[in-house]
Amino acid sequence: MLDVEHHRELLRHCSIAAALEAVGERWSFLILRGAFNGLHHFEEFQSTLGIARNILSNRLVRLVENGILERVPDPTDRRKVSYRLTEKGLDLLPVLLSLRQWGERWVSGRPSNPVLVDRANRQPIAPIAVRSADGRVLSRADMEWIDRAELRPPA
Numbered sequence: 535m536l537d538v539e540h541h542r543e544l545l546r547h548c549s550i551a552a553a554l555e556a557v558g559e560r561w562s563f564l565i566l567r568g569a570f571n572g573l574h575h576f577e578e579f580q581s582t583l584g585i586a587r588n589i590l591s592n593r594l595v596r597l598v599e600n601g602i603l604e605r606v607p608d609p610t611d612r613r614k615v616s617y618r619l620t621e622k623g624l625d626l627l628p629v630l631l632s633l634r635q636w637g638e639r640w641v642s643g644r645p646s647n648p649v650l651v652d653r654a655n656r657q658p659i660a661p662i663a664v665r666s667a668d669g670r671v672l673s674r675a676d677m678e679w680i681d682r683a684e685l686r687p688p689a
Contacts, residue, residue, distance in 0.1 A: 562596070575608075597617075603617045
């Protein structure tokens, strides 16, 4: 039986709220999509996304402050900087892909273009799935939330 108060206390320590503080709004995700697709300069983001300059500036500052993007001086023009994904930013790729796949299934109802493919075989990537430590795809019925102190050592 679920102890509601204990469960509530566990949820207070969940990192979802902190993650959403770092990237959880529309323009930030679209900027990240642009960065994953090769955009690096303010003007590229602005013209490609059609975002207002003040909003773009604000979101870029926030993504840099959160260590998701880094500002890199442009060696060819001292007045320009590039925005590059950090390792922390690169780790958001599965999140963006999951969100896109969810949108294709439940919002637009159709596959998006362009298609992300495996370079080795030019086939679309597989749907993002939740997997067990041994690689099995898990359904919601296969999972439960527990206190970290209750974890079993790996077999």
